[in-house]
Amino acid sequence: MSTVLYEVPGPRGKVRNRVSNLLVVLAVAGAAAWLINRLYTHGQFEGRLWRQFQYSAIQEQLLTGLLNTLRAAGLAAVLALLFGAVFAAARISDHKWVRVPATYVVELFRAIPLLILMFFFYYANIQFHWGLTPFSAVVFGLTLYNGSVLAEIFRAGIAAVPKGQREAAYAIGLRKNQVVRLVLLPQAISAMLPAIVSQMVVLLKDTALGFIITYAELLYVAKQMGGRLTYGFPYIPTYIVTAIVYIGLCSLLSVLARYLEGRSRRRRKITGAPPPLTLDEGDASVAGRS
Amino acid sequence: MLSVLTDNWDLFRDGFWLTIRLFLVSAVLSLVLGTILAAFRVSPIPALRGVGTGYVNTLRNTPLTLVFAFLFFGAAKMDLALPSPYWAGVGALTIYTSAFVCEVVRSGVNTVSPGQSEAARAVGMTFFQVLTLIVLPQAFRAIVPPLSSVFIALLKNTTIAAGFSLAEAGAIPFSMSERGENQLLTLIWITIGFLILIVPLMFLQRWAERRTAVA
Numbered sequence: 001m002s003t004v005l006y007e008v009p010g011p012r013g014k015v016r017n018r019v020s021n022l023l024v025v026l027a028v029a030g031a032a033a034w035l036i037n038r039l040y041t042h043g044q045f046e047g048r049l050w051r052q053f054q055y056s057a058i059q060e061q062l063l064t065g066l067l068n069t070l071r072a073a074g075l076a077a078v079l080a081l082l083f084g085a086v087f088a089a090a091r092i093s094d095h096k097w098v099r100v101p102a103t104y105v106v107e108l109f110r111a112i113p114l115l116i117l118m119f120f121f122y123y124a125n126i127q128f129h130w131g132l133t134p135f136s137a138v139v140f141g142l143t144l145y146n147g148s149v150l151a152e153i154f155r156a157g158i159a160a161v162p163k164g165q166r167e168a169a170y171a172i173g174l175r176k177n178q179v180v181r182l183v184l185l186p187q188a189i190s191a192m193l194p195a196i197v198s199q200m201v202v203l204l205k206d207t208a209l210g211f212i213i214t215y216a217e218l219l220y221v222a223k224q225m226g227g228r229l230t231y232g233f234p235y236i237p238t239y240i241v242t243a244i245v246y247i248g249l250c251s252l253l254s255v256l257a258r259y260l261e262g263r264s265r266r267r268r269k270i271t272g273a274p275p276p277l278t279l280d281e282g283d284a285s286v287a288g289r290s
Numbered sequence: 291m292l293s294v295l296t297d298n299w300d301l302f303r304d305g306f307w308l309t310i311r312l313f314l315v316s317a318v319l320s321l322v323l324g325t326i327l328a329a330f331r332v333s334p335i336p337a338l339r340g341v342g343t344g345y346v347n348t349l350r351n352t353p354l355t356l357v358f359a360f361l362f363f364g365a366a367k368m369d370l371a372l373p374s375p376y377w378a379g380v381g382a383l384t385i386y387t388s389a390f391v392c393e394v395v396r397s398g399v400n401t402v403s404p405g406q407s408e409a410a411r412a413v414g415m416t417f418f419q420v421l422t423l424i425v426l427p428q429a430f431r432a433i434v435p436p437l438s439s440v441f442i443a444l445l446k447n448t449t450i451a452a453g454f455s456l457a458e459a460g461a462i463p464f465s466m467s468e469r470g471e472n473q474l475l476t477l478i479w480i481t482i483g484f485l486i487l488i489v490p491l492m493f494l495q496r497w498a499e500r501r502t503a504v505a
Contacts, residue, residue: 004402004425006334007411017334024337042368111488112481113446115453115460123463123473201351208353212453219355226363235363243356250351 039236049234052225053241065221066245072135072217073204076142080203081196083147088154094176102151109148115209117141122213134215138207146203153199157192158184190264197257201250208246218242294475301465306483308458312376312448313487316383317441323384324391331396342392349389354450358382362454379451379458383444390440398433399425431502438495442488459483 009017039045052058090102109117118141125132132140161184169183211219222242226235295302330342349357361378365371372378402425410424449460457465459480466476 003332003334004399004404004407005332005417005421009334013334021335021337024335024341028337028341038368038370044368107492108485111442111446111485111492113449113460113484115449116477116480116484119460119463120474120477123467123477127473205351205353208355209450209453211355211359212450219353219359223359223363233367236367239356239360239364243352243360246353246356247348247351251347254347254351 043232044236046232049232049237052228052231052234053237058225061221061225062218062241065216065218068135068215069204069207069210069217072138072142072207072210072215073200076139076146076207077200077203079139079143080146080150083143084150084154087147087151088158091151091155092158092180106148106151109144110152112145114141114145114206115212117144118209118213134210134213137213138210138215138217141209142203142206145206146199149199149202150196153192153195154188157188157195160191161187190267193264194257194261197253197260201253201257204250204253205246218245291475291478294471295479298462298466298469298471298476301462302459302479302483305457305459305462305480306487308376308456309445309448309460310487312379312383312451312456312458313441313445316380316387316448317444319380319384320387320391320444323388325395327388327392328395328399331392332399346389346392349386350393352386354382354386354447355453357386358450358454361385375454375456379448379454379456383447383451386447387440387444390443391437394433394436394440395429398429398436401432402428434498435495435502438491438498442491442495445487445491446484 007013043049053062087102087106090098091106093099093102118137121132121137121140122134124130125137158180165183165187166179169179174182207217208219210217211223214220219242222238226233226238228234327342327345330338331346333339358379361372361382362375365378372381406424406428407420410420415423448458451458452460452464455461462480463473463476467473
């Protein structure tokens with residue numbers, strides 16, 4: 001496995017790598033054992049801390065939190081895609097009076113911290129009694145931020161289509177609308193898809209900010225559960241459960257993104273340039289592809 | 291409008307100063323930790339690669355708010371709490387950001403074609419010569435632009451500390467609502483403050499992108 005940094009090891013190097021591998025495994029096992037022991041000696045595995053997860057009321061509460069998270073993420077994803085499409089279209093417009101304001105809006109919302117965006121809706125509601133719930137503050141905040149990022153992804157994706165495609169399309173007399181709709185977008189979408197899905201992971205993770213503005217999503221529910229005296233403040237058990245849920249959900253999306261990326265890369269290999277020589281599938285680069 | 295800022299100048303000054311401190315310290319620490327993790331991920335030892343990959347895949351799929359919550363509420367339960375809320379905040383930001391730094395550094399190193407280092411080894415360079423003279427200078431070009439977006443994200447992420455009783459810029463609205471000030475104007479001023487901090491970083495990023503695009 002020759003990579004950029006390391007040569008294919010010789011006999012001595014192989015032995016050295018194997019020994020260091022064993023040492024690392026031992027160190028990781030030691031760290032894990034220490035952590036588990038630490039948790040054990042501080043009574044984090046006691047039955048009463050974990051007991052509440054057996055009660056259906058608690059399970060329902062967790063489920064409601066999860067559903068609230070998914071509800072906010074789902075609605076925000078749809079709205080953000082719409083927002084992104086509209087502003088990407090505005091940004092590639094030929095009219096300066098459309099393009100320039102759209103650029104400023106997109107850049108502005110990308111620069112403001114998401115939490116501050118949510119605060120705008122949250123506090124504006126308190127001040128002017130707009131009747132917004134924390135749910136809508138979360139959704140609008142997520143929409144504006146992720147929509148702007150998506151607009152940037154769409155624009156970059158369309159710009160990345162080889163120039164000849166656009167020129168050829170104009171040459172046979174298509175209008176701009178047709179060029180974008182019939183020629184550029186179909187090619188751009190498969191290239192953009194991994195980036196779009198990755199942005200959805202970001203969006204899903206950012207719903208956890210709703211915790212700060214009292215939206216009853218998963219993390220908010222977890223905080224309440226962790227703070228229960230009767231179960232001995234089971235913060236660690238609840239956070240372990242919540243982390244598993246979040247990591248599971250986001251990993252699923254990440255796997256999807258990776259799959260799409262691999263697919264579009266394979267497809268490019270078939271239709272495009274001759275395939276690169278694959279003498280050694282350096283396993284570092286395979287394991288390294290996250 | 292200006293009076294909201296001038297009357298509460300102490301709040302804004304202290305808030306943004308804490309934001310800047312959180313940002314700078316976590317940026318340096320996550321650069322160090324992220325580079326170490328990237329070294330893990332490209333090493334010839336499978337177990338080290340596994341550690342790096344596991345760390346990155348876990349942290350990239352965890353909300354930063356959860357990392358904060360764990361360090362602030364969970365870690366204390368097993369006597370692992372960091373010495374102060376400030377350091378807990380720095381810890382959460384560092385743990386989270388270093389996963390992203392790791393990915394940037396790793397993919398930067400992987401952009402260098404193996405032929406480069408093979409040629410360098412063929413002329414008899416040692417590992418450190420290959421690393422410092424051949425690989426890193428070329429990788430650097432591919433690292434700087436995405437790294438600056440990671441740091442821009444870090445700066446914006448410092449606001450999450452507001453939810454955990456750290457009085458940085460994102461927490462100004464809490465104190466302002468106690469003082470009964472106009473919240474909308476407060477938020478506009480906070481936005482302006484963040485723009486002042488972020489816009490130079492954005493220009494730096496554009497500049498780095500342009501420079502590396504030409505070379």
